[in-house]
């Protein structure tokens with residue numbers, strides 16, 4: 001059954017552009033149903049701002065189903081807010097109480113410059129994928145899909161990692177602004193599969209090197225996995241490190257002998 | 259009857275160009291005769307691909323692999339975020355890995371029949387043929403499809419089919435396919451074959467001497483309006499379901515690219531063919547911004563029911579079997595809970611309208627898994643649908659392992675779109691449309707798991723051939739550059755349009771107008787339509803549109819990020835599309851698939867087609883007045899299949 005929340009104080013980060021100085025703006029939401037999603041609460045706030053002749057708060061969002069990875073937001077200091085394994089767009093107001101104060105900030109990380117208000121630029125993730133986060137298989141030349149059986153546990157583990165939505169919460173949660181969970185997830189997805197073996201070490205090397213150009217280094221805090229809405233496991237980082245290390249001394253000519 | 263007077267007959271522009279010959283040979287015939295561009299010459303051609311969903315990413319990557327220079331555009335921050343990512347259930351292919359009698363011709367037949375005989379045989383057959391290549395391609399790219407213990411691919415079945423031909427990756431098939439295509443695209447970006455323009459929105463199409471010469475875009479970070487010239491332009495910009503405001507589409511899906519192309523001469527086909535999906539979470543309150551789909555695959559194991567008694571007050575588990583109506587199993591015994599989408603949706607609407615709905619607002623029906631949990635065990639159910647159950651619980655606040663889900667139909671997909679011929683070329687030469695943005699393959703109703711198939715078929719296996727065929731004659735001929743006065747004129751028009759939204763300085767936000775427009779279209783051009791309602795909509799929409807032009811309020815400026823301004827442009831185009839949808843629905847005096855006209859139904863309440871008069875595609879031409887488009891027809895002929903009444907009894 002639905003309830004109405006009263007008197008919420010919302011402190012939201014406003015910043016005009018990448019180099020502008022930002023500040024918190026405080027608004028009071030008198031009442032809102034707890035069936036509303038967190039972003040619907042921001043919609044309500046934005047409608048009010050427009051009615052008052054002010055600029056709406058800029059924030060990224062799209063699917064509102066927890067799958068596109070577009071939404072972000074630090075909510076009371078937590079990436080994607082208080083609910084475990086839940087993106088901001090899937091968070092509902094039933095996670096809050098009347099009279100709560102809610103502090104909303106953008107992702108804060110060196111590699112994710114602020115664009116405006118709560119919107120950041122996460123294209124460094126794309127640069128990493130462009131450097132090697134794929135299996136080279138030009139259109140047209142693929143063999144029959146059932147030619148290479150993939151053991152179910154392998155397919156499942158690969159899928160667990162492939163579930164990453166590229167939201168960047170792991171980076172935002174990390175005290176060092178490291179992207180190891182994101183990159184590890186992509187490397188594990190592809191490097192676990194038989195189809196990914198030919199480029200396994202090249203991929204690990206290229207992606208990790210590109211990651212290092214943009215992001216901080218991992219010191220094993222584990223905040224990333226705790227913040228990850230898809231519960232990507234820290235194991236992917238171990239797998240990435242292992243393949244990266246091997247990549248440094250593996251004789252690629254003997255790859256198919258493993 | 260004024261509406262019918264402007265019904266003209268076949269138009270020379272509507273030549274479908276389907277190759278002659280037996281159905282099974284048409285595509286091979288086309289490929290054998292298509293003109294090719296030699297590998298060294300390909301880099302002399304620039305192709306613009308707008309949209310990086312399944313259709314756009316696959317087309318851009320493949321064209322770049324072939325050697326064309328590709329510029330790709332998306333309004334998203336990354337190519338990986340396109341709405342395709344949200345597809346849950348799966349993708350069809352006629353692999354017959356289950357040995358259960360599937361074949362290319364069966365997939366073809368199911369698709370034509372599912373589309374209620376309002377699609378082109380030649381296109382659909384080709385789709386079924388290339389479906390098998392898609393699965394091979396995606397597996398090679400590393401899509402972690404579900405597997406059996408022996409390591410082979412697993413399948414499930416979907417509405418409208420009696421075989422298991424749907425491939426899936428948990429409940430995230432669209433995500434995994436899109437990531438595959440995105441990764442292939444990323445590889446080309448890394449190699450320099452594709453330049454990607456992200457956060458960049460197409461705001462107009464430029465046509466010079468009757469041919470698509472390029473596009474005009476607006477940079478969403480700076481507001482800057484820029485021209486881009488090319489030899490060919492592909493629009494893979496998705497569907498227009500958000501015209502209803504509430505839909506299962508991502509918030510930013512819009513019709514602008516297709517609509518702007520329409521205004522420049524591309525015919526818009528069957529806009530009233532929209533699909534309402536039977537299994538979405540019902541609206542909870544007035545702040546609702548979108549509706550969430552619960553994958554149709556759930557109907558494999560869930561049973562749909564409502565209480566027999568409209569005054570029922572007991573919670574679901576206390577209602578004994580004899581007081582429940584498993585209405586899909588009762589009405590459609592051979593397909594049961596897997597009856598096609600339009601049929602299942604209307605059945606739910608009728609019961610809810612009769613007061614038998616469930617939930618606090620009595621606006622849903624139950625989808626109950628208790629029998630499956632008893633039969634298969636909770637683990638198996640969790641394995642199959644775990645993430646969907648979690649998603650449901652997060653949104654609805656109820657645990658579907660314990661209480662049945664509540665579902666209700668919502669707008670989901672648009673079969674209508676830009677008219678294209680067999681080569682996926684619109685009525686503007688050099689302008690192509692792929693994926694949900696075109697109208698091609700699904701007729702009046704799309705079968706589940708067939709949109710992903712079509713998007714990837716278009717991008718990977720059709721466009722690369724047909725675009726070469728279109729480009730070959732242009733070799734070493736010069737095409738207009740962005741310094742051409744027409745580019746400058748269109749650019750200036752776009753700048754003025756966006757400035758004009760800001761200048762209105764009225765009192766209501768774009769969202770306000772979008773919501774109001776959506777209500778009109780949902781009420782009169784939604785699950786059921788009739789003449790009175792449509793005429794009402796056709797008079798109400800222009801009135802609201804006038805108000806939009808006079809009373810819109812966009813705060814902020816045209817420089818820098820301004821999401822309110824972006825929205826204003828999109829809502830403007832939805833208004834114009836909305837008028838056309840209603841007019842299309844009014845002039846199609848029959849029921850077919852997702853277009854259900856109350857006046858045209860059988861004694862049992864099923865859709866009644868009129869093959870005598872409406873066995874055609876309605877393709878609308880822009881006249882300069884949104885409420886006064888010209889209707890053209892492309893006749894459909896069924897050479898292989900007999901026109902038959904759809905029956906899922």
Ligand SMILES: Cc1cc2nc3c(=O)[nH]c(=O)nc-3n(C[C@H](O)[C@H](O)[C@H](O)COP(=O)(O)OP(=O)(O)OC[C@H]3O[C@@H](n4cnc5c(N)ncnc54)[C@H](O)[C@@H]3O)c2cc1C
Nearest residue numbers: 309310311312313342345347348460496693694707709710
């Ligand atoms: C919730 C949900 C579940 C679904 N599940 C299934 C399923 O299980 N199986 C199935 O087969 N189908 C499913 N569908 C349908 C299917 O997902 C879509 O039809 C399909 O993915 C559309 O792909 P697309 O490439 O045509 O367009 P999209 O993926 O919508 O991509 C459109 C692209 O165009 C860009 N774009 C649009 N306009 C502009 C512009 N003006 N300027 C610049 N860029 C622009 C966008 O940025 C985006 O990159 C589902 C749909 C929904 C809503």
Ligand code: SF4
Nearest residue numbers: 164165167168170228
């Ligand atoms: S690893 Fe998790 S937190 Fe990081 S980008 Fe992927 S889904 Fe987001």
Ligand code: FES
Nearest residue numbers: 062064069071089
């Ligand atoms: S908006 Fe798509 S994941 Fe949140």
